[in-house]
Amino acid sequence: MKFYLYPIIAIMLFSSCLKQSIPDAMLGSKNSGNKNATLSYKINGNDVNISVPGADYQNSYGYETLSCSKSRNYYSLGGVSNTGEIVFTFYTDSLTVGVYRRAFAYDDPFVAEYNGINGYIYAASDSITVNITSYDKGHISGNFAGVLTPVIIAGNPDNTYGTASSVLITNGSFKNVPVFY
Amino acid sequence: MSKNFLATFLLLFFILQANAQLGVMKLVGNGTKDYKMGFGAFIKTGFPVLEGSDITLEIGADYFPSDDVDGTAMCPLKAGYRYTLNGTGTGFYLEPQVGYNVYGVTSLQDKNGQDIDLKYHGVIFAAGTGYLFSISNISFDINLRYETVIAHGGSNNLVSLGISKAFSFGRRETEY
Numbered sequence A: 001m002k003f004y005l006y007p008i009i010a011i012m013l014f015s016s017c018l019k020q021s022i023p024d025a026m027l028g029s030k031n032s033g034n035k036n037a038t039l040s041y042k043i044n045g046n047d048v049n050i051s052v053p054g055a056d057y058q059n060s061y062g063y064e065t066l067s068c069s070k071s072r073n074y075y076s077l078g079g080v081s082n083t084g085e086i087v088f089t090f091y092t093d094s095l096t097v098g099v100y101r102r103a104f105a106y107d108d109p110f111v112a113e114y115n116g117i118n119g120y121i122y123a124a125s126d127s128i129t130v131n132i133t134s135y136d137k138g139h140i141s142g143n144f145a146g147v148l149t150p151v152i153i154a155g156n157p158d159n160t161y162g163t164a165s166s167v168l169i170t171n172g173s174f175k176n177v178p179v180f181y
Numbered sequence B: 001m002s003k004n005f006l007a008t009f010l011l012l013f014f015i016l017q018a019n020a021q022l023g024v025m026k027l028v029g030n031g032t033k034d035y036k037m038g039f040g041a042f043i044k045t046g047f048p049v050l051e052g053s054d055i056t057l058e059i060g061a062d063y064f065p066s067d068d069v070d071g072t073a074m075c076p077l078k079a080g081y082r083y084t085l086n087g088t089g090t091g092f093y094l095e096p097q098v099g100y101n102v103y104g105v106t107s108l109q110d111k112n113g114q115d116i117d118l119k120y121h122g123v124i125f126a127a128g129t130g131y132l133f134s135i136s137n138i139s140f141d142i143n144l145r146y147e148t149v150i151a152h153g154g155s156n157n158l159v160s161l162g163i164s165k166a167f168s169f170g171r172r173e174t175e176y
Helices: A002-016 A021-027 A057-059 B002-017
Strands: A037-043 A046-052 A066-068 A075-081 A084-090 A098-103 A111-115 A119-120 A127-136 A139-153 A166-179 B019-028 B040-051 B053-064 B071-084 B091-109 B115-120 B123-135 B138-151 B154-164
Touching: A002 A166, A021 B115, A021 B138, A021 B154, A037 A066, A046 A066, A046 A075, A057 A166, A075 A166, A084 A098, A084 A127, A111 A139, A111 A166, A119 A166, A127 A166, B019 B053, B040 B154, B053 B091, B071 B123, B071 B138, B091 B138
Parallel strands: A066 A166
Antiparallel strands: A037 A046, A037 A166, A066 A075, A075 A084, A084 A111, A098 A127, A111 A119, A119 A139, A127 A139, A139 A166, B019 B040, B019 B154, B040 B053, B053 B071, B071 B091, B091 B115, B091 B123, B123 B138, B138 B154
16 A cells, blocks of 8 residues: 555655646746846847846736736737837737737737837838747747838827838847736 | 547446545645635545455546636546555545546636636646544545646645545445
C-alpha cells in the first residue's frame, strides 16, 4: 500500500508548490513575476519609449499604460506615453505567436498619436504589421512597423487628412506586455 | 468509437452498482481566496481485489462559487486503491487516487464586463482517508481527501469532506 501512496503524496506536494491556480496560470496575469513591460518605436524618427515596472498589476487601477486587453472577439495592444499613444487591434478570438497586419480597409482605424497629431490607416499604402514572437504565461513580446496618414483637422463625420503615408513607425518592439482578460 | 465504448461501459458500470456521494470542499492555495465553500456530487464504485482492499472508480462534479465571478467547475474521473487498515473492509481506510479532469471551466468577467470562460482538463492526484461503518444495516463512508488538478502550469488544490453509502461491485463477507 505504501508503494502506491507515497508517489501520489509526493506528486501532490509538488503540485502544491505550483504558485498559481489553473485560471491564473492561463491568464498569466498574477503571480508570474510582476514583469517590467516595455514598448518602444520611432515615429518619423522621434523616439518613443514606454516602460512599466510591475505591469501585471496595472489592471487593478482600471486603466493601463501598457497592456494587451482581450475583448470578446479581439485583443487590443496599447501603450500610452507623455507624447501620445499607440494602439493595435488583433482581430482574433485566440491570440497566438504570429504576424498580424492591418491594412487599408475603408474603416480608417486610429493607430498612433504623437504630440497631438493622430495617425490613421487611411490611404491605400497605409498599414501596420505586428509580429508577436513570444506569448508566454500571459505576456507577449514582438516587434512592429507601419505607415500611417496624419489627420490635419479632426472632423465629424470626416477628418481632413494630410499627406498620405507620411507617418512612419519604425523600429517598434515590445516585451513582456501583459495580456489582460 | 472508443469514446462511445468507454462512455457506455462507464454508464453501465455505475448504473449497476454505484452509489451517490455528497461532499463539501474548499479550494486552497494561491488565487483561491475569492472562492466560497464548494460542493460536489459523485458516483463511485469499487472492485474487491484483496481482503480489505478495493480498486475504486469515481466520477463527479465539483462547483466552487465565487464572490465576484461565476466560479469554477470541474468534472473529475478517478481510479483509486482503497485499503482498510485492519484488512477487513471496514473501519479506517486510505485511498490514493489518480485521474483526469474531464471538463473544467472557470468563468470570469473581463474589464468590460464581458464573460470569459477558461476551459481546461488536466491530471488529478488525490489522497484520502475515511471511515466505513454501518448504522441499522445502512452502510456509510465518511471521507476526507486532498486533491490536486494540474493543468497549464498551475494547479487547483482542494480539500474535501464527503459522506456516502458504502458500496462494492463484488461481494465480501462484510458488505461495504
